[in-house]
Amino acid sequence: MKGRRRLSALPAALVLLVLLALAGGALALWLLQERAIAPRTLAPYIAKRSAGHNPLITGSGSWAASMLTRLDRGAPQSYALPPLALGAQLQGVAAPPGRLRPVSDVVELRAAMQDAAPGDVITLAPGSYRVRKAALPARRPGEPGQPIVVRAEQPGSAVLDIVTRVGIEVAAPYWRFENLVLQGACRPAGGCEHAFHVFGKGAHFVARNNTLLDFNAHFKINGLRGSFPDAGLIEGNTIRNETPRKTGSPVTPVDLVAASDWVVRGNLIADFVKLGGDGVSYGAFAKGAAERTLFERNVVVCEQRLHGLPGQRVGLSFGGGGSGRRYCRDGRCITEHEDGIMRGNLVASCSDVGIYLNGAARSTIAHNTLLDTAGIHVRFPTSSAEIEGNLVDGAVLARDGGQLRATDNLQTPLMLQYAGLHAQRGLFADPARLDLRWKRAAPRRAGPHAAPGPDLCGAARPKQAAYGAFENFGACLAPP
Numbered sequence: 400m401k402g403r404r405r406l407s408a409l410p411a412a413l414v415l416l417v418l419l420a421l422a423g424g425a426l427a428l429w430l431l432q433e434r435a436i437a438p439r440t441l442a443p444y445i446a447k448r449s450a451g452h453n454p455l456i457t458g459s460g461s462w463a464a465s466m467l468t469r470l471d472r473g474a475p476q477s478y479a480l481p482p483l484a485l486g487a488q489l490q491g492v493a494a495p496p497g498r499l500r501p502v503s504d505v506v507e508l509r510a511a512m513q514d515a516a517p518g519d520v521i522t523l524a525p526g527s528y529r530v531r532k533a534a535l536p537a538r539r540p541g542e543p544g545q546p547i548v549v550r551a552e553q554p555g556s557a558v559l560d561i562v563t564r565v566g567i568e569v570a571a572p573y574w575r576f577e578n579l580v581l582q583g584a585c586r587p588a589g590g591c592e593h594a595f596h597v598f599g600k601g602a603h604f605v606a607r608n609n610t611l612l613d614f615n616a617h618f619k620i621n622g623l624r625g626s627f628p629d630a631g632l633i634e635g636n637t638i639r640n641e642t643p644r645k646t647g648s649p650v651t652p653v654d655l656v657a658a659s660d661w662v663v664r665g666n667l668i669a670d671f672v673k674l675g676g677d678g679v680s681y682g683a684f685a686k687g688a689a690e691r692t693l694f695e696r697n698v699v700v701c702e703q704r705l706h707g708l709p710g711q712r713v714g715l716s717f718g719g720g721g722s723g724r725r726y727c728r729d730g731r732c733i734t735e736h737e738d739g740i741m742r743g744n745l746v747a748s749c750s751d752v753g754i755y756l757n758g759a760a761r762s763t764i765a766h767n768t769l770l771d772t773a774g775i776h777v778r779f780p781t782s783s784a785e786i787e788g789n790l791v792d793g794a795v796l797a798r799d800g801g802q803l804r805a806t807d808n809l810q811t812p813l814m815l816q817y818a819g820l821h822a823q824r825g826l827f828a829d830p831a832r833l834d835l836r837w838k839r840a841a842p843r844r845a846g847p848h849a850a851p852g853p854d855l856c857g858a859a860r861p862k863q864a865a866y867g868a869f870e871n872f873g874a875c876l877a878p879p
Contacts, residue, residue, distance in 0.1 A: 432813050435796040437773035438471035439750060443709070470819040472771055475707040478700055478748055479832045482877040484856070485698050486637035486667030487610045491554035492577045495520060497545070505530060505559075508549075512536055517545035517573070523557035529584075534565040534596070541573030546605065551578040554608055560584045561614075566594045569601040569628070576606050583613035589646030589675070592616060597631060597658075599623035604631040611638045615646055616654035620661070621687070622728060630660045639669040643705055647676035651719070653683035657728040659690040669703040671712065678710030682746070684719035686735040686757075688728040692717065694741045696855050696868075700833075701749035701772075714746035714772060718757030718782070734760045734781045743855045745868045747771055747833065753793065756782045756801065766850050768867035769793055770823070770830050774810065777801035788844060790867030792823040792830075807844055809866045835872040841865040 431441070442464040449460020497518040502508045505528040511521045512535055541547040551557035558580040559566060566581050576595070583591030594611045597604045597620045611617040617638050620628055638652040650673035653663055663683055673680040682699040685692035694715050701712035718735035735758035742765045746753040753772030756762050762784040764775060774793025777784045780800035789795070791810040797803045811821055828836040843863045850864035856874035869875060 431817070435776055435794070435798045435813070437793065437813060438467040438816055439773055440711070442467040442471075467817075471773075471816050473831065476831060477704045477706050478702075480669070480700065480703055481833060483667060483698060483875055484877045485635070485665050485696070485875060487554060487608050487635065488877070489554055491552075492550070492608045494522075494550070494552070495546075495548055495575075497548065504528065509535055512547075512549065513539070515539050515541075515547045517542040517547065520548045520550065523549070523551045523579070525551070525553065525556035527558050527560055529560045529562065530566055531562045534563055534568040535559075537567060537569040537574045537601070538571050540571040540600075541575075541603075543573065543603075546573040546575045546603070548575045548577070549579070550576070554578040555580055555610065558582055561591055561594065562586075564590060564592045565596045565619075566591075566614075567596070569595060569597040569604055570599050570623075572600060572602040572604075572628075574601070574604055577608050580610045581612070581614075581617075587645065588613060588642065589615065589644055589648065592648060593619040595619070597621075597628045599626040599628065601628035602630055604628060605634075606636055607632070607634045609636045611636060611652075613640050613642070614652075615644050615648045615650050617652045618654065620653075620655045620658050621726065622657040627658050627728060629658050631658065632661070633663045633666060635665045637667045639667070639703070640671060640705070643672040643674045643708055644680075645674050650680035651682070651684055654681075655683070655685040655687075655689060655692065656722060656726055657687035657689055658685075659692070659728070661685065661689075662693045662695065663697060664693070664695045666697045667700075668697060669700040670705045671701065672705045672708050673710055674708065679713070679720060679751075680710065681713045681716050681719055681755075684716040685739060686717070686719045686732075687722040687726050688732050688734065688736070690737045690739075692736065692739045694739075694744060695852065696743045696857070697745070698855070699744065699746045699749075699753075701747070703748065706748070711751040712749050713751045713755050714749050714753040714769070715741055715744060716755040716757065717741075717759035717762055718755070718778075721757060732758070734758050737761055739763070740765070740851075742766055742851050743853070743868050744768075745770075745835075745855055749773070752776045753791070756784055758782055759784070763787075763851075764789060766854070766864065766866070766868060767791075768835075768855075768869065770827075770835075777803040788848060788850060788864065788866055790823055790826075790842070792821055807848075809842060835869070837872075841870065 446464035497520040503524040581594040585591035749772040753769035766788040778798040783802040847862040850860040855868040
């Protein structure tokens with residue numbers, strides 16, 4: 400009774416103000432939900448809009464941005480990534496049969512690539528190979544069953560220091576590269592665009608068990624004059640940058656435009672921060688009217704060591720930021736991508752969404768784990784997606800007419816993110832260190848569900864699969 404008397408004694412004007420504030424807050428949250436704006440993406444907007452005003456406005460904006468970021472992402476910190484049995488491995492790839500062609504310096508390497516024949520195995524002796532003036536050419540075709548192979552016998556023993564815009568240009572089919580290190584060494588660093596540029600007739604390209612460091616777009620793939628480098632494989636590579644990229648060029652470690660039937664599997668992709676231009680970067684995308692891309696069993700950490708810097712970082716995408724018509728396979732790009740599959744991927748620590756579909760028709764997004772991201776967004780009427788069995792520390796949302804069918808996912812509604820509540824993180828031992836052992840029993844889907852393919856760690860899925868990318872994260876750790 401006492402409390403009720405106090406409420407009834409409040410001035411009518413004050414009661415009205417409280418009700419208006421509550422209504423305004425509810426309306427604001429509804430608008431944020433409708434526009435799929437997570438706290439982490441609202442924060443930089445507020446900071447930017449309040450900058451340059453009087454100290455009170457600037458200080459308030461800075462405080463609000465900091466609070467929103469902490470509610471959504473927690474305290475800024477680098478991820479201590481455990482040794483994984485994904486990405487480049489020390490045991491390497493066994494030598495294929497073929498004509499052995501040993502080389503010991505960059506002059507011999509260039510000559511061997513220029514006159515290579517199907518079945519050649521160009522093997523680099525341990526050492527440093529400085530690539531300057533012009534890219535290494537891969538312009539002579541291999542054949543099915545007889546690719547031209549460029550490799551190091553021991554992984555990491557041959558380092559190609561790239562001081563040109565492009566390290567290796569692949570314009571012919573059936574080339575394979577393995578066990579190499581390609582290190583961008585340009586000054587300024589933003590001048591190193593690509594470790595590999597695969598274009599035109601460079602179909603059936605394979606890159607396996609390589610370490611690629613310090614490029615804007617480590618793999619650049621695109622068509623040329625009506626030819627398209629289809630059916631490539633990027634598997635088991637470590638792809639990252641040591642420092643932010645101060646460039647206006649696209650920053651996307653796997654930048655695939657207009658080529659179809661590519662598989663990107665088992666790679667570790669990290670630290671692709673763009674400080675120039677629009678500040679937007681992606682871990683990997685396929686666009687330009689490409690078809691049937693498979694992103695499978697990759698670990699994508701947008702900000703592993705390069706944490707808390709300006710800009711927007713997206714994990715995986717079909718459609719990216721869109722394509723100009725002249726770059727599209729069909730010359731129109733009515734859709735940016737069709738019939739793509741993302742499955743069994745771990746995406747973490749992104750300042751924007753973990754998975755983004757832009758003009759991506761008939762996409763399948765199955766059994767991925769997303770941590771510390773703004774979730775999964777399906778955008779524009781030409782995007783459609785089946786989204787099933789994912790574990791998402793964020794929301795699964797359609798934007799601007801996007802169409803999605805979400806079935807049995809674990810996710811965090813947008814409203815709870817504004818309250819600082821992230822139930823999915825509580826499932827793991829220490830997600831801030833990417834210690835993703837289950838705290839308790841793994842959360843499993845009700846009833847038998849045939850999860851597609853092996854899990855992130857390569858293990859077979861049981862009939863009642865766990866949500867997300869893996870059954871037991873310990874199986875993803877590299878042996879000591």
